[in-house]
Amino acid sequence: RAAAAGALEARAAATRALRDDLAARERDARDAxxxxxxxxxxxxxxxxxxxxxxxxxxxxxxxxxxxxRDDAALGADLAALRAQEEECAARLAALEAERAAAQDALDAxxxxxxxxxxxxxxxxxxxxxxxxxxxxxxxxxxxxxxxxAALHREAGERAAREAALDGxxxxxxxxxxxxxADLAALEREQAALAARLEPLDAALAAGxxxxxxxxxxxxxxxxxxxxxxxxxxxxxVEAARRRADRDxxxxxxxDEMEDADPPAVLATFERDEAPPLPADERAAxxxxxxxxxxxLRRLGAPSPEIVAEYEGEAERWRFLTEQLADVESALRSLxxxxxxxxxxxxxRFAATFARVAEEFRETFADLFGGGSARLVLVEPDGAGAxxxxxxxxxxPPGKKLQSLSLLSGGERALTAAALLFAILRxxxxxxxxxxxxxxxxxxxxxxxxxxxxxxLSDRTQFVVITHxxxxxxxxxxxxxxxxxxxxxxRALSLRLASDERVRMEPAR
Numbered sequence: 001r002a003a004a005a006g007a008l009e010a011r012a013a014a015t016r017a018l019r020d021d022l023a024a025r026e027r028d029a030r031d032a033x034x035x036x037x038x039x040x041x042x043x044x045x046x047x048x049x050x051x052x053x054x055x056x057x058x059x060x061x062x063x064x065x066x067x068x069r070d071d072a073a074l075g076a077d078l079a080a081l082r083a084q085e086e087e088c089a090a091r092l093a094a095l096e097a098e099r100a101a102a103q104d105a106l107d108a109x110x111x112x113x114x115x116x117x118x119x120x121x122x123x124x125x126x127x128x129x130x131x132x133x134x135x136x137x138x139x140x141x142x143x144x145x146x147x148x149a150a151l152h153r154e155a156g157e158r159a160a161r162e163a164a165l166d167g168x169x170x171x172x173x174x175x176x177x178x179x180x181a182d183l184a185a186l187e188r189e190q191a192a193l194a195a196r197l198e199p200l201d202a203a204l205a206a207g208x209x210x211x212x213x214x215x216x217x218x219x220x221x222x223x224x225x226x227x228x229x230x231x232x233x234x235x236x237v238e239a240a241r242r243r244a245d246r247d248x249x250x251x252x253x254x255d256e257m258e259d260a261d262p263p264a265v266l267a268t269f270e271r272d273e274a275p276p277l278p279a280d281e282r283a284a285x286x287x288x289x290x291x292x293x294x295x296l297r298r299l300g301a302p303s304p305e306i307v308a309e310y311e312g313e314a315e316r317w318r319f320l321t322e323q324l325a326d327v328e329s330a331l332r333s334l335x336x337x338x339x340x341x342x343x344x345x346x347x348r349f350a351a352t353f354a355r356v357a358e359e360f361r362e363t364f365a366d367l368f369g370g371g372s373a374r375l376v377l378v379e380p381d382g383a384g385a386x387x388x389x390x391x392x393x394x395x396p397p398g399k400k401l402q403s404l405s406l407l408s409g410g411e412r413a414l415t416a417a418a419l420l421f422a423i424l425r426x427x428x429x430x431x432x433x434x435x436x437x438x439x440x441x442x443x444x445x446x447x448x449x450x451x452x453x454x455x456l457s458d459r460t461q462f463v464v465i466t467h468x469x470x471x472x473x474x475x476x477x478x479x480x481x482x483x484x485x486x487x488x489x490r491a492l493s494l495r496l497a498s499d500e501r502v503r504m505e506p507a508r
Contacts, residue, residue, distance in 0.1 A: 004224060015214045022208065029200045034376075034393075036193045038401055043186040050183060053176045060169045067162050071155065078151050081144055088141050095134045102127040352426060353377070353390075359422035367418050367448050370397035375419075392419070410440040414449070421452055428459040435465045446470035 357375040364373040373394040394415050395401040404412060417437055424432065438446055450471050453462055457476075464471060472478065478494040 004228065011214060011217055018210050018214055022204065025200060025204045029197070029204055032193060032197050032200055036190065036197060039186060039190045039193055041401070043183065043190060046179060046183040046186055050176065050179045053172055053179055057169060057172045057176060060165055060172065064162065064165055064169070067158055067165070071158055071162075074151055074155055074158070078148065078155075081148050081151065085141065085144050085148070088137055088144065092134060092137050092141070095130055095137065099127060099130045099134065102130060355426045356419075356422050359425045360419055363418040363421045363425070363452070364394065364415065367414050367421075367445070367452060368396050369444075369448065371395050371399075372401075373415065373418070410442065410445065413437060413440045414445055417449060417452075421456060424456055424460055428456075431461040431463060433463045433465075436467075437464070438466055438468045438471050441468070443470060450474040 353375070360375055361373060365371060371394070373392065376391045376393055378389045378391050392404045392415060393401055394404060394407060394411070396407070396411055404415060407415065420432075438449055441449060446468055447470060450473070453464070453471075454474050456462070464475070466472065476496055478492075478496065480492045481489055482492050483489050
């Protein structure tokens with residue numbers, strides 16, 4: 001048993017060492033996994049930026065194609081206008097020739113005399129109509145010239161816009177190339193982290209196998225120790241049984257030799273029933289019988305109460321045995337109930353933690369106007385399930401992911417408020433007291449903090465101790481302490497939600 005105990009102690013020490021090593025490797029694995037997750041998130045953001053830039057480049061390409069189509073349409077319109085202008089110029093030249101011919105005919109008619117007066121009037125009317133048509137065509141040509149100039153200006157503007165879009169597309173392509181290089185670097189970093197994780201996972205698996213082997217050896221050693229204890233118990237029972245048989249035999253001998261001389265009985269026994277013994281053995285046996293006879297004579301007659309005393313002790317032993325069985329049964333039942341409660345508590349905690357973590361991410365982004373945060377369960381060394389803690393990894397807008405201790409005072413206060421609001425969203429409380437929570441917040445954060453309080457006030461009554469005017473503006477009722485002229489402090493209350501009545505009461 002001592003050797004087994006030493007082996008168990010050695011196995012227990014080895015198990016503790018393996019568990020410490022396994023915990024260290026798990027911490028390394030968690031750190032590597034955290035770094036891997038950060039790299040994966042960074043890669044995801046880079047992919048998002050890459051997709052956004054690709055979408056922007058595609059949009060610019062579509063805009064350039066649309067501008068090309070518009071330019072082609074403008075060229076077609078300009079060609080049509082030029083054709084119309086040429087047609088108008090031809091018609092104007094024809095009208096000029098017609099007007100000249102009419103003028104010549106008019107001059108000839110003036111020379112012909114009064115006989116040609118009706119024809120002269122008709123020619124003058126034709127000349128006026130031709131002149132009116134010429135003026136109309138001239139106005140139409142001016143309108144076409146203005147339209148052509150406008151089309152030229154629009155074509156110049158479109159060319160400038162196209163050049164600007166080409167520059168912007170080149171910038172976007174350069175940014176896309178930079179993002180692609182960053183993404184390749186992140187992918188290489190992710191591959192390096194994955195390579196770092198592989199030996200850690202292998203070491204963790206080896207540690208788990210060693211721990212399983214040690215546990216199996218420990219179980220086998222425990223079984224061997226139990227077997228040996230059972231064998232020792234059986235030997236003790238056998239020794240007790242033999243002592244009882246010996247005592248019974250002694251009582252039988254005492255009863256049979258109550259009135260006889262032990263040496264004579266021994267001699268008779270040797271002569272009649274036993275084979276002859278050596279003289280020294282007969283002397284030793286005679287001395288032993290003499291001693292036993294003396295002890296029996298000293299003991300005297302048995303007490304008549306011994307049977308009743310034995311029965312009472314036996315009854316008490318049975319009662320205590322039953323009580324012990326009941327206690328052991330109750331202990332097993334309580335252990336089963338405790339195991340069920342532990343499982344229920346673990347399941348309830350996991351579900352609640354998941355809901356709080358989800359609400360915390362949304363509330364953090366709402367209060368900070370962006371960014372991201374998450375809750376991480378931490379299992380300390382040597383602790384069992386449910387004995388760990390919770391860490392907060394926060395990334396305010398424009399900053400990298402870091403722990404809560406590295407944030408500024410205002411960021412820590414706003415992160416704590418986000419966690420409190422997430423818990424209240426999951427499990428609302430009847431009332432909540434906040435003492436100077438907004439002291440380190442700036443004006444924009446105070447506004448978001450106040451709006452979040454107002455959204456939660458339908459299920460929870462908030463009592464806020466503050467000196468911040470932005471928070472006070474969102475309150476339904478204000479309470480303050482003021483001192484009157486008589487030196488007595490009075491409570492001042494102002495209910496803003498109703499008719500804004502002011503009530504003064506002496507402070508107690």
